[in-house]
Amino acid sequence: MPATIYNFSAGPAVLPKEVLQQAAAEMLDWHGSGMSVMEMSHRGAEYTSIITAAQKDLRELLAVPDNYKILFMQGGAIAENAIVPMNLAGLKPQPATADYINTGSWSVKSLKEAGKYLNVNVAASSEADKFATIPPRDSWKLTRDAAYVHVCTNETIDGIEYQFVPDVSADTNGAPLVADMSSHILSRVIDVSQYGVIYGGAQKNIGPAGLTIVIVREDLLGHALPCCPSAFNWKTVADNDSMFNTPPTYAIYIAGLVFQWLKRQGGVAAMEERNIAKAALLYDYLDSSDFYINRINKGNRSRMNVPFFLRDESLNAAFLAQAKENGLLQLKGHKSVGGMRASIYNAMTIEGVQALVAFMAKFAAANK
Numbered sequence: 473m474p475a476t477i478y479n480f481s482a483g484p485a486v487l488p489k490e491v492l493q494q495a496a497a498e499m500l501d502w503h504g505s506g507m508s509v510m511e512m513s514h515r516g517a518e519y520t521s522i523i524t525a526a527q528k529d530l531r532e533l534l535a536v537p538d539n540y541k542i543l544f545m546q547g548g549a550i551a552e553n554a555i556v557p558m559n560l561a562g563l564k565p566q567p568a569t570a571d572y573i574n575t576g577s578w579s580v581k582s583l584k585e586a587g588k589y590l591n592v593n594v595a596a597s598s599e600a601d602k603f604a605t606i607p608p609r610d611s612w613k614l615t616r617d618a619a620y621v622h623v624c625t626n627e628t629i630d631g632i633e634y635q636f637v638p639d640v641s642a643d644t645n646g647a648p649l650v651a652d653m654s655s656h657i658l659s660r661v662i663d664v665s666q667y668g669v670i671y672g673g674a675q676k677n678i679g680p681a682g683l684t685i686v687i688v689r690e691d692l693l694g695h696a697l698p699c700c701p702s703a704f705n706w707k708t709v710a711d712n713d714s715m716f717n718t719p720p721t722y723a724i725y726i727a728g729l730v731f732q733w734l735k736r737q738g739g740v741a742a743m744e745e746r747n748i749a750k751a752a753l754l755y756d757y758l759d760s761s762d763f764y765i766n767r768i769n770k771g772n773r774s775r776m777n778v779p780f781f782l783r784d785e786s787l788n789a790a791f792l793a794q795a796k797e798n799g800l801l802q803l804k805g806h807k808s809v810g811g812m813r814a815s816i817y818n819a820m821t822i823e824g825v826q827a828l829v830a831f832m833a834k835f836a837a838a839n840k
């Protein structure tokens with residue numbers, strides 16, 4: 473392996489080296505406590521200081537308003553596909569209806585699962601377009617009394633990202649917007665107040681797998697269906713400060729270190745600038761090349777996940793093998809899409825993207 477490694481995994485994904493070094497230094501004895509963070513009671517003073525700081529830093533980074541709760545949960549975004557309808561269906565008389573915007577593989581999973589708990593109206597879909605676009609807001613057929621409207625604001629597999637926040641309240645009688653932000657949370661500035669619920673798994677821009685972040689407006693708590701497990705009832709979790717059950721303590725600790733790292737980088741706005749530059753470098757190269765192709769509509773491309781194809785797919789195995797020899801890891805595309813995918817989350821440096829583009833150009837020249 474070369475000395476410098478760049479990891480383009482879609483998730484679990486690369487973490488800032490500084491964070492891993494700090495975690496390694498603190499592994500056996502956290503701040504003179506004589507314990508590893510993994511060995512601490514979640515209710516002790518040491519761990520309370522860790523989880524409180526993590527929550528406070530996340531609130532600061534995303535400027536989360538006071539009337540929103542931040543919850544640390546488990547089960548990943550896939551569990552939230554059920555947890556969301558179980559918590560929100562009760563906003564309306566039963567059976568409730570929720571609107572889903574279908575923009576890719578993760579939207580499909582969300583709407584299928586939600587159908588177990590309420591009526592799902594697919595208000596717009598880009599499936600016929602092979603998920604290369606986001607249906608324009610004025611084409612959405614929303615339900616007048618929807619319990620909520622669900623969007624996946626960054627489709628990790630398809631490489632699609634919302635560059636706008638859809639205003640849905642006028643067409644739905646004020647339904648809250650619910651967003652799966654698993655793969656781009658903290659990569660760009662957002663206005664939390666435009667959403668009722670934001671959720672995401674941690675294993676891309678936040679930390680290790682096992683932690684799910686939920687940011688929920690307070691008036692949306694307390695409407696869960698009777699079937700909702702207590703550990704998945706947002707109100708129960710909020711009332712117990714994310715300690716109704718034992719939280720994923722180590723994952724929260726690492727997330728907290730990532731939040732501190734983000735603050736040292738200048739916060740989310742500074743990160744967004746770097747992410748724009750990184751994505752532009754890669755897309756500009758792809759667009760200038762007749763060897764590679766990205767099939768996503770330019771206005772809907774993801775800054776985080778960049779799927780691309782070699783025009784001659786018989787070269788895929790050689791591309792991946794040589795990329796690995798050059799220290800460029802985990803570039804294989806998702807099995808449902810094929811080709812390649814470079815995930816360039818917050819912890820991926822511009823040098824990593826430069827190295828990728830240089831390798832791609834060299835590979836293209838050698839295989840013309």
Ligand code: PMP
Pocket residue numbers: 483547548549550551578624626627628629652653654655673674
């Ligand atoms: N939604 C999106 C946008 C994702 O990228 C992922 C994970 N790749 C999921 C949902 C599922 O997350 P998990 O496996 O953590 O439940």
